[in-house]
Amino acid sequence: MRAKRIGVVGAGYVGLTTAACFAHLGHRVICADADAAKIEALKAGEIGLHEPGLGELVARNRERLEFVTDNASALSDVDFAFVCVPTPTGPDGAADLSAVEQVLSEVPAGTRVVLKSTVPVGTAAKHPGVVSNPEFLREGHAVEDFLRPQRIVIGAQDERQAHEVAELYAPTKAPAVLTDNTSAELVKYASNCFLALKLSYVNTLAELCEHLDADIDGVTEGMRLDDRIGASCLQPGPGWGGSCLPKDTLALLATAKAAGVDFATLEAAVSANRHQPQRVVDRIREELGTLHGAKIGLLGLTFKAGTNDLRDSPALVVARLLAQEGAELTAYDPCVGEDRPNISTRSTAEEAAAGTDMLVVLTEWPEFAELDWPELAGRMAGPRIFDTRNVLPEEKVREAGFHLIRTGR
Template identity: 40%
Template sequence: MVTTEKVDQGVKTRRVAVIGCGHVGLTVAAGLGELGHSVVGVDVNEGLVTELCRGELRIHEPGLADLVRRGLDSGRLAFTTHYDYAVPEAEFIFLAVDTPQTLAGAADLRNIRAAINSLAPALNGSSPIIVNKSTSPIGTGETIEELLREALVERNVRARIVSNPEFLQQGRGVDDFFHPDRIVVGSRSAVDALEVASLYEGLHSEVIVTDLRTAEMIKYVANSFLATRISFINEIARLCESIGVDIDQVVEGVAQDPRIGSQFFRAGIGFGGSCLPKDVAALRYVGETFGVATPVLSAVQEVNRMQRTSAVRRLQSRLGSLEGRRIAVWGLTFKRDTEDTRESPAIDVVSLLSNAGAHIQAYDPAVAANPSLVPERFRPFLRATPLEAVQKADALAILTDWTEFKDVDLVTVRAAMINDLIFDGRNVLDQAEVEALGFAYIGVGRSATLPRRRRTDR
């Protein structure tokens, strides 16, 4: 359940502009509005802004639609394409634009530069605090200062830059906003940093005040460490497969140690999305720029790539050639409870299967509602329900951990399939229950077995 905090009495209402209305920007804008601030979200996409003004969202984020509609109804939240409407009166301007990965692995700052160039003329002599929420390289705060310097010098105004990295997980971003583990604010000025922290009064979280570069580094290190945990347990899972040990029991035993815990410690087909892959690559790039080797981060990336190919290889080991084989796929987004397919391991696995000659029949609840989320070449693969996807399939591959997949009637699934093979790339299903129904089950880090019953024994 998604929950929000009530605004404490006496919290001072501040005027805020949020540049960029994607996952992060929209969650931050709606969240700050819920906390009692007056917020205007700015985006260059006219169609998106029109939809947001009607309370319609393109993204799947539990609780966010209700939050946006409450903000609109209260008058505390508005959206526009015009910087000169949102910026002149703002006391705080949040940058929440995308910073995609370049071919070299660096974060691309074109969107940040464009946002700064657009907002600078609208400052009108004011000196709001520029808050960088975009995940961007160490030193970006100084870059923003340089970009603003010329515009501000003419008005005799100093740049006030604060780095306030976000720690919002897709699929639980609203909960993470209202229940943060910590609030990090970095600036040359402790006063400016604390001004930004004051926006979150009522959330009762520890505030960590640093300089600009340290705040930027905290974000990269946090995401890279989470990616490291995932790649580590996936490497151990492959070892478990080879020696006949169950990864679930290993994780249960290891995670009881409070120094380790169980978060981001589940075996699967690897991590994806718009954050972890990009941030690991960007941190590696920072190391290369300063002449510092990062072999651990290199290994994290390599293990993550291998999980995709391992999935295909394990299917081939049971089916033989994939040429002409009909493979049902459940899940295309990079994780459950999101519509995001960027860097999705599921998309990579489907591409590999298709390249090997397999015929794909895929279902994903988010993609079924909006097929444009996947490349055009994938759209002929799409099916409207999980059961449509498994019709006459040689194997079922579960590639995203959507909760609804646990509730599908597997007896009906088995009746619809030609063969009895399930590859559970997210360890969603209970292996013993699946095998009791006569399926041959392959999990990640779980001991694979042959079906207990032949199809002719039904």
């Protein structure tokens, strides 16, 4: 395939990954973002995102990759213009499309526009000629997911346009789903909201296990071997968060409401998720007797491992609730160095544990399973640990003298 000239508007997780990966596939890419400081950093080779492989990909393909601050450069004289700007949740729960609409208003006539931002179902239909190409990139695995995707979804009013966009992804050898714009938009929401349903289900199941004296690990092991269920999203935790699931569930609920559809199952999943951080706090209070004046060390602040993203992190919700009841908080996260409201961050897990009454694992960073448990126990006022993610080596932790509490036990 002949190399194309591709414009990308937006240099966040999706936009920067899209730009770097298309450059890696041999295309010439110009990536625009209104944040001048971000663009200057990218020109200097500074990524700012904790995304494995992305920095190396940008550095390796600099001769085919240009960064600018003006959208006109990314929208003019290109074969394809990819829109990768944020669509945050608005006051009514629906997606805020102001950034998308602004970019679309700047597109010169005749430019082939590919909408990769997650937008409400029906958005592309209002803009004739726009191709829908939703992204399915997991933070912490974005490069892998772009270059080795499970599927490519493309929606268009014109089948020829859909095939032209699909051809850009041909080197990945991924199956392409070619459909209409509206269905392509719905695929993204349907996928993310199904994952939210599954996560809320397993978290509520873990709570039930605690009441019935069952073991959630044994229960999910028996579930994941069923091909109809699968192994993903069966790990319990303090709730789901991040930049996608909270936003997308609310957006789909708003879409359903506007269409007159009662999406009770999704409403229940959102409600169950809001309950999870408080449930963690309740168990901590039960162990310590009171939270007022309690010294608690938090292991993990990001919404999941493999990223430095704190958006809608359930760990921060737990921290806020603990602080409201008078707890004194220290924390260690491999990707968070600055203090947060009511949280004093430390540079190591050992420093975060010093003098605390309890440690609470809130993010499933793999390195937490390799900590020096006798060292940690010796630094604490009371060797208790609550593993909300069930990622710690149970036998080693107990041998070090810890009282270990686990989710779903």
